[in-house]
Amino acid sequence: MKVKAKVKNNITTVRVLAKHPMETGRRVNKETGEKIPAKYIQELTCEHDGNVVFVAQFGTSVSQNPYLAFSFEGGKKGDALQLRWNDNTGDVEKKEAKIK
Secondary structure, rough: OOOEEEEEOOEHHHHHHHOOOOOOOOOOOOOOOEEOOOOOOOEEEEEEEEEEEEEEEEOOOOOOOEEEEEEEOOOOOOEEEEEEEEEEEOOOOEEEOOOO
């Protein structure tokens, strides 16, 4: 997961690139003819100073390596953000990023 966060006029803008295959479970492997199992992010959250500032819920219609951007009020340079996604197979990725 790649994260960039900047603060300006007390508004923090966060950009996230979540590297994930986002398989629907409907695609077929061209070589074997078997269906590729579903594997997609279900939820991505962002916390700042112990508070959840953003939650996104995804499904199978979201493309591979989803990109999203959001803003929230507050934050200052050097503050830490904790981001986390979990997918339908139980995999979890966590990332901490500093606000610039």
